[in-house]
Amino acid sequence: MQKNSIDYISTRGNTPPRTFSEAVLTGLAPDGGLLLPETVPDVSSDLSRWRNLAYGDLATAILQRFTDLPVAELEELTTASLQPFDHAEITPLQSFGKLHILELFHGPTLAFKDLALQFLGNLFAYLLDGKQALNLLAATSGDTGSAAIAGVHGKPGIRIFVLYPAGRISALQERQMTTVPDHNVAAVAIDGSFDDCQAIVKKLFGDAEFKQRYALGAVNSINWARVLAQIVYYFYGAFRVMERTGADRVRFAVPTGNFGDIFAGYMARRMGLPISRLILATNSNDILARFFESGDYRLRKVQATLSPSMDIQVASNFERYLYYRAGGCSATVRQWMQTFRDHGQLHLDSIDGRHIDPLFKAVSADDPSILRTIADIHQSTGYVLDPHSAAGVHAANREGLDGDPVVCIATAHAAKFPDAVRRAIGRPAVHEKLERLKTLPTREHRLPNDADAVRDFIVRHVE
Ligand SMILES: *Cc1c(COP(=O)(O)O)cnc(C)c1O
Secondary structure, three states: OOOOOOOEEEOOOOOOOEOHHHHHHHOOOOOOOOEEEOOOOOOHHHHHHHOOOOHHHHHHHHHHOOOOOOHHHHHHHHHHHHOOOOOOOOOOEEEEOOEEEEEOOOOOOOEOHHHHHHHHHHHHHHHHOOOOOEEEEEEOOOHHHHHHHHHHOOOOOEEEEEEEEOOOOOHHHHHHHHOOOOOOEEEEEEOOOHHHHHHHHHHHHHOHHHHHHOOEEEOOOOOHHHHHHHHHHHHHHHHHHHHHHOOOOEEEEEEOOOOHHHHHHHHHHHHOOOEEEEEEEEOOOOHHHHHHHHOEEEOOOOOOOOOHHHOOOOOOOHHHHHHHHOOOOHHHHHHHHHHHHHHOEEEOHHHHOOOOOOOEEEEEOOHHHHHHHHHHHHHHHOOOOOHHHHHHHHHHHHHOOOOOOEEEEEOEOHHHOHHHHHHHHOOOOOOHHHHHHOOOOOOOEEEOOOHHHHHHHHHHHHO
8 A cells, every 4th residue: 555655844944844643733833834745746637536436535535645544544534524414415515506505514513614623533533542642722713613522522532622702602603612511621711802712822832841741732724634624625516516517617715714714725726626716705804805905914903793703814824825825935934924923914015026816816795795695695596694605605796606617615504693694584594403502501611811821721621
């Protein structure tokens, strides 16, 4: 059996290369950068063969190109990770004329993050093999936390601490975390924004001694395994829409927060999937939209919107994209990140003489546009979008549906966001998985916006 020997390197260039397994357990690189495969496999010649594969087989084929795991075990991991999904196709494509919606919400927590986090949970358990302990620490703007918890609850040797902004995630999202009874799970409300939660996580990961001593691991979208698992549905969705429309190129419209989902699309394109455009949709927190319009990456205050999982300013995966924009030059990445840290802004146009990346088109959707999109699509098709997916559909409509087909990524089931949906169409969507949560007992923790308080909390729980 051919073993894959792709090494993982840091965007900032000051970390020795690691294997896939090491990269998964490392999370953030010690030099502060993000890990990436040293080379991106070109799979152009595999596409015709991959076209007809079922989701699970396609996942194994793609993952195999990036990992050092034996194929049989990879296959087992893939199968186990897809088993909790409630749709035979895993990510079915719904088409209404020229509107194509790739549903990524058939996993246990009804958001697309299940696709990555079921895999990551099983991968961690496999890599630790009952011999090592791991304490996962994550910040969530809503959906990551519940999906991460669903991926690892009850797994021996693994504990998970999830920080979320108090009062800024939906009541149902909170219940999805606080109703999990397993003792290896702690969901902690922080008095601050998502970016504050993320800053605490970054700070604790930056404390090398603490990280080592308490075997901290990451599940946030900086973990390479998450990006990797997400690459699969770009292939799957592209194949389905090509089959349905006869097109040989596709566009994707992607609701974006941490730039994790859309970065997986970017990788799929680098691997040779014929994606002619990535339509990046943000809500009013539009730092990424502004960047792709002007080359200007500038921090603003986070605003609370109807699509809370996108209420993000500092997109943690963006550095991976910048690495490719810098032509793989980590010295340039270091300099850009330094500038951004020092000044809260960065202009790329003055550096590489070209500020627009023609692959991307960015569109921001404010709350009224999102509500209007949910209402319009419901009226014309009967289909109910969640507010995040609606931002993507809004962006796709702006870009225009003529030409290469657009696959709109639906990142959550509408029932997760009943208030927004009620405002749009007069009634909430329902899902029996969520109805069941309403009667379960909860366990709640609350801490101030302070890294030391979180550090103490972890120490108390582990010891
Ligand atoms: C996380 C999330 C997003 C944003 O995805 P990123 O990978 O952070 O860009 C969009 N929609 C929903 C429902 C999410 O949970």
